[in-house]
Amino acid sequence: MATLERPVLRYRRNQRIVHAVLATSFLLLLLTGMMLLWGPASRFAGGGTSRLVHRIAALGYMSVPIGYLLADRAGAIELVRESFRYDRDDIAWFKHMYRYALGRTREMPPQGRLNAGQKLHHAFVIVVSVGVVGTGLTLWFLKSSLGPDWLAFTTLMHDLCMLGLTLFLVGHLYFTYVYKALSGMTTGYVDAVEARLEHAKWVEELAASPQPAHATDPAHAITKTNKTTTTTYRKGKKQ
Amino acid sequence: MAMAFLLDLGRCIGCQACSAACKTGNELAAGTQFIRLIEQTRGEFPDLSGGFTNHRCYHCADAACVNVCPTGALYKEDGLTRTSRDICSGCGYCVEACPFGVPEMVDGLSSKCDGCADTVRAGGEPWCVVTCPSNALEFGEREEIVKEARERVTAMRARYPKARVYGEDEAGGLGVVMVLPDDPDVLDLPVDPAPGALINTWTGIVQPATLALTAGATVAAGVMGVIARRNHMLELKALEEGEEA
Numbered sequence: 001m002a003t004l005e006r007p008v009l010r011y012r013r014n015q016r017i018v019h020a021v022l023a024t025s026f027l028l029l030l031l032t033g034m035m036l037l038w039g040p041a042s043r044f045a046g047g048g049t050s051r052l053v054h055r056i057a058a059l060g061y062m063s064v065p066i067g068y069l070l071a072d073r074a075g076a077i078e079l080v081r082e083s084f085r086y087d088r089d090d091i092a093w094f095k096h097m098y099r100y101a102l103g104r105t106r107e108m109p110p111q112g113r114l115n116a117g118q119k120l121h122h123a124f125v126i127v128v129s130v131g132v133v134g135t136g137l138t139l140w141f142l143k144s145s146l147g148p149d150w151l152a153f154t155t156l157m158h159d160l161c162m163l164g165l166t167l168f169l170v171g172h173l174y175f176t177y178v179y180k181a182l183s184g185m186t187t188g189y190v191d192a193v194e195a196r197l198e199h200a201k202w203v204e205e206l207a208a209s210p211q212p213a214h215a216t217d218p219a220h221a222i223t224k225t226n227k228t229t230t231t232t233y234r235k236g237k238k239q
Numbered sequence: 240m241a242m243a244f245l246l247d248l249g250r251c252i253g254c255q256a257c258s259a260a261c262k263t264g265n266e267l268a269a270g271t272q273f274i275r276l277i278e279q280t281r282g283e284f285p286d287l288s289g290g291f292t293n294h295r296c297y298h299c300a301d302a303a304c305v306n307v308c309p310t311g312a313l314y315k316e317d318g319l320t321r322t323s324r325d326i327c328s329g330c331g332y333c334v335e336a337c338p339f340g341v342p343e344m345v346d347g348l349s350s351k352c353d354g355c356a357d358t359v360r361a362g363g364e365p366w367c368v369v370t371c372p373s374n375a376l377e378f379g380e381r382e383e384i385v386k387e388a389r390e391r392v393t394a395m396r397a398r399y400p401k402a403r404v405y406g407e408d409e410a411g412g413l414g415v416v417m418v419l420p421d422d423p424d425v426l427d428l429p430v431d432p433a434p435g436a437l438i439n440t441w442t443g444i445v446q447p448a449t450l451a452l453t454a455g456a457t458v459a460a461g462v463m464g465v466i467a468r469r470n471h472m473l474e475l476k477a478l479e480e481g482e483e484a
Binding site: 042051105167171 | 330332337434437441448456470474478
């Protein structure tokens with residue numbers, strides 16, 4: 001069984017920058033948008049500054065796919081492909097997702113670089129972002145020609161899209177905390193034991209790879225040992 | 240106490256005194272008007288009839304502009320729709336939502352009649368009312384205003400058979416109760432100015448539900464996160480002990 005002895009590179013620098021732009025712009029959009037929903041915060045929206053910030057952040061949010069393609073075309077395409085491709089282990093993972101939500105990774109089916117939940121998160125963000133950007137641009141440029149009913153419909157859809165994205169963000173932060181995953185987006189490296197537990201198939205792939213990217217950095221080398229420390233999944237039971 | 244205006248279009252002579260007094264009394268910027276008088280001529284020569292309609296805030300009880308205003312810059316007080324421009328975000332939702340097309344964006348902020356809030360609070364009457372030379376405008380308790388409007392309509396019917404009160408029930412009851420010499424659509428007024436169901440769904444259901452779900456999910460994640468993290472730390476510890484063994 002292949003194991004990683006040292007932290008393993010999970011997100012390259014360009015990926016981390018793209019993530020930082022996405023996270024910053026989304027949080028700004030959420031904050032300035034919430035000012036229009038939550039009474040106590042609404043007084044900060046007076047004067048239109050929050051509206052300006054919202055629009056600047058929207059430009060940042062919309063630039064993410066373009067920036068990702070420019071910075072790492074292959075990585076961006078691979079991310080989209082992975083996010084919409086689910087195998088049997090992914091389906092099994094969803095069936096036992098409550099265990100993962102409760103912090104019990106050892107009982108989960110083996111996963112690739114992205115676990116099934118992360119794939120779903122990415123797919124959801126991609127699809128719903130189209131909705132939130134479309135309705136947002138409509139409200140930005142076509143508001144004066146909408147009329148009362150279409151204005152209500154467009155803002156209603158904009159709010160619902162943001163609600164969906166926000167609930168997924170809460171889940172995203174939840175799993176980041178439970179599985180100590182923040183380092184993946186700060187340094188790019190994740191703990192080897194965590195990687196082994198949560199992404200066993202990916203670790204196997206890395207270890208089997210003749211020229212793994214990590215091997216170029218001795219500090220983050222992959223080694224093969226005879227230790228069997230991961231649990232394998234069979235019909236929901238540990239073997 | 241609900242207050243209201245009486246606007247008698249049978250008596251309006253189109254002198255523009257109300258508009259000018261409003262503009263001066265409220266110190267409105269150049270190009271800004273809260274009252275616009277529109278001359279209307281109907282029929283074909285020589286059978287012409289006509290009059291003047293007012294384009295102004297009608298202070299709906301069920302006000303679409305108040306419903307959609309996200310910051311509370313538009314709000315109801317004493318039956319009238321007031322404005323606080325200092326907390327207006329300039330989103331412009333009120334402009335689109337108003338069934339009468341009244342609010343305008345001035346310097347990026349919503350602008351419309353607020354019923355001379357400061358003057359009325361100080362015990363005075365709105366500028367348009369004190370200036371009107373033909374008694375087409377009155378201001379007072381809504382109940383009394385409605386009564387007066389009905390009496391005027393009754394008196395008008397000999398000359399204007401289609402005369403009616405407009406605003407008694409429309410949009411939940413307007414703060415400007417009107418005496419019309421003709422049908423509302425003839426005078427370019429919406430027959431049913433009630434806010435659309437979608438607006439009420441958006442502001443009454445979706446927005447509060449969005450806040451509640453977001454807050455609920457955050458609290459639940461916070462509590463669950465502590466439990467799940469502890470579970471995960473225990474499984475890591477068990478793994479470590481297993482490796483050592």
